[in-house]
Amino acid sequence: MKLSPALYSLMIMLFWVQPDTVSAEELSYLIIANQAEPFQINTSNHQASSGIISDVISLLATKKPFKIVPHVMPFKRYNHEIKAKTYTKWISYGSPAWRDNKQVLTQNKRLSKQALFSVNxxxxxxxxxxxxxxxxxxxxxxxxxxxxxxxxxxxxxxxxxxxxxxxxxxxxxxxxxxxxxxxxxxxxxxxxxxxxxxxxxxxxxxxxxxxxATNITPSLNIHLSYGDSVSQDTINWIDDQIVIMKANAQLESIINRYQ
CATH class of the missing domain: 3.40.190.10 (Periplasmic binding protein-like II)
Structure with missing residues (x-):
């Protein structure tokens, strides 16, 4: 069968489009030292991290070519570095409930649409x-x-x-x-x-x-949070993945590891 030039051009274009070969997007993963267990658990030398949030991000990195670069720091410095925009493309976690009356949003400015879980x-x-x-x-x-x-x-x-x-x-x-x-x-x-x-x-x-203590300080939802330079396309993709992780019980499995 003789292919038309238009159909032949389309086949060549599809052959060369290889989504899996695009270069990895680098995200700075901001980790709070010693105060965020079991959301973020880091070793004494800060060479490894586990925990609910860390495991979720690791799973996401198996589905899309992310290069995750961890940065472990005390909470005070964590807030300082976010406000100072030291890292422009970062990922961590936050909650709408932590947006205070003064609107000092820090890590809670850009949150995933999908909550990961609720805590009391x-x-x-x-x-x-x-x-x-x-x-x-x-x-x-x-x-x-x-x-x-x-x-x-x-x-x-x-x-x-x-x-x-x-x-x-x-x-x-x-x-x-x-x-x-x-x-x-x-x-x-x-x-x-x-x-x-x-x-x-x-x-x-x-x-x-x-x-x-619900009558003293309310329950809250935990979301992934992002720096200003993380693209909305990436955030939307992660939201879709969170829906899938909930549906196939992957998220539940991660949470249960740390109960």
Whole structure:
């Protein structure tokens, strides 16, 4: 069969279009040191990273030619580098709930349309403490232990007003130890982070009591977040992949690794 010139040209064009051979897009993966487990878990020498967010990004990189370049840093520097635009094409995680009233968005400016998962907060107190902390008003005049630099919707205003005092800890382990040492009445954090820290660091849970803190600081959705220079096409593609990962239970499988 003799091909027409137009059909022949179309076949040649299709032959040379090889989507899988395009050069890898480089993304700086921003990782918070020591405070983001089990979302981001890094080794002591920062040479490897695991955790829910890290595993999701690793899976995405198997489906599209991404070159993921990790950068591990303390949370204060993490925020500074994002504000300073040190990395123009970065990926990390965030939440709409962390966009504060002053609209200092930092890592929460550009979020994936699809949430990865939802998290609840828990309140930890000593079993010897007979007080009940059901609402934020129950914490007035008390000292709350929080992770250094992190935002806690529902608590921030009362802390700034001096109605609630705070002690800041650099890790979940040190926060739990501060509670055991009675440096504060309660420790408030995401439930999965607390339970991961207790298990990972073999902390004796017998003197501790965990209760739901939804009436104090609300549940929130965790999304992937992006720097200004990440293309919208890339973000849209990742959103599609998140839908697929939810449908085929890949995302659930990743989350369950760290329960």
């Amino acid at each position: 907060h828990s309140l930890v107190q000593l079993n010897s403490d007979r007080n009940t902390y059901s609402n934020v008003e129950d914490l007035f005049g008390k000292t709350v232990i929080l992770l250094k630099g992190f935002s806690y919707p529902g608590l921030t205003t009362f802390i700034e007003n001096g109605q609630i005092k705070k002690v800041e800890a650099r890790s979940h382990q040190s926060a739990l130890q501060a509670l055991i040492n009675k440096r504060g009445e309660v420790f408030i954090e995401m439930e999965n982070r607390i339970r991961y820290a207790i298990k990972q660091h073999s902390i004796d849970q017998s003197p501790l009591k965990l209760t739901n």
